[in-house]
Amino acid sequence: MFHSHTLKAAVVAAVVATPVAADVSLTGSGASFPFPLYTAWFKDMAGSTGVKVNYQSKGSGAGISDLINGVVDFAASDAAMSDEEIAQVKGGVILAPMTAGEIVIAYNLDGADELKLPRDVYADIFLTKIDKWNDPRIAAANPGVDLPDEDITVVVRSDSSGTTYNFSGHMAAISPEFAEKVGHGKQVEWPTASNLVQAPKNDGVTATIKQTPGAIGYIEYGYAKLTKTPAALLENKAGNFVAPGAEGGAAALAQADFDSHMRSFNYDPEGEQTYPITTFTWLLFYASGQDAEKVAALKEMVNYGLTTGQTMSDAMGYVPLPEVVVQKVRAEMDKIQ
Incomplete structure (x- = not known):
């Protein structure tokens, strides 16, 4: 016969062994790139899991700083973390790619429903060397498009940004001049030019493009999709013009080669139909030092993101993670103490 006190002891033991994540509050900050998707995840997750x-969407640089300073439970970054940044976190860090997206070159140009931009052309636009929409090099790639004699306003990020990190990484890979003059990083040395303006976060750049006739700028595809802002077809390494979307993004992600911290950057991927600026975006966790209940809640959050969360990605302009990456993330999360 199974006595009630035996049953009670078994239940207590089970609870002690497996901390309950429900009704725990977590605080995080960082990347604006995945913010629309994470917002949808966290809203749905609160109802289904109690977590x-x-x-706070503050930009990748600010999120990394918050994690280093110990003021958040987790952070988010499209630039992952550098070895130097990781070394500043006592007890170590676990990096988990949670979704992926494409950086698009969005524009505000009446009458141009489709715009093709060759690699050398969009590099020179962001170097402010091409400053008119009817420039012969833009016109040559877009026969039949009525390009106006209008100034190009280049819109870039003003804050420390993972979107800038990945965009400048691609630009430096395709343009030696960009690499030399602007550089690659979360913040870079943009040209001092009257037609170049800066705005904070992905939503700030998107709003500035929308409000400025003749504007062009780089934003995460989800923001372009959400706000119905046109995005150019970009020439990829194979010489084909490719529109952003799940297919071209998945082709780029398939080439991922992760290091020991689950970092992978491919700034100019191969492939006929590969979209050329595709990146993972990471959640950043303390490897140790948090209480069991909080760790359980963080793992619950990641599990939700890897399952239900992935089914929301495509419709919102993000690229679902390949299954092989999902399994790698699960293995990384098991390392958190």
Whole structure:
């Protein structure tokens, strides 16, 4: 006969062994790139799991700083973390790619429903060397498009940004001049030019493009999709013009080669139909030092993102993770103490 006190002891033991994540509040900050998707995840997750997440979209650089300073439970970054940044976190860091997206070159140009930009052309636009929409080099790639004699306003990020990190990485890979003059990083040395303006976060750049006739700028595809802002077809390494979308993004992700911290950057991927500026975006966790209940909630959050969360990605302009990456993330999360 199974006595009630035996049953009670078994239940207590089970609870002690497996911390309950429900009704735990988590605080995170960082990348604006995945913010629309994470917002949808966290809202749905609060109802289905009881885990409440307060996530502030501050930019990747600010998120990494918050994690290093110990003021958040987790952070998010499209630039992952450098070895130097990781070394500043006592007890170590676990990096988990949670979704992926494409950086698009969005524009505001009446009458141009489709715009093709060759690699050398969009590099020179962001170097402010091409400053008119009817420039012969833009016109040559877009026969039949009525390009106006209008100034190009280049819109870039003003804050420390993972979107800038990945965009400048691609630009430096395709343009030696960009690499030399502007550089590659979360913040770079943009040209001092009257037609170049800066705005904070992905939503700030998107709003500036929308409000400025003749503007062009780089934003995450989800923001372009959400706000119905046109995005150019970009010439890839194979010489084909490719529109952003799940197919071209998945082709780029398939080439991922992760290091020991689950970092992978491919700034100029191969492939006929590969979209040329595709990146993972990471959640960043303390490897040790948090209480069991919080760790359980963080793992619950990641599990949600790897399952239900991935089914939301495509419709919102993000690229679902390949299954092989999902399994790698699960293995990384098991390392958190």
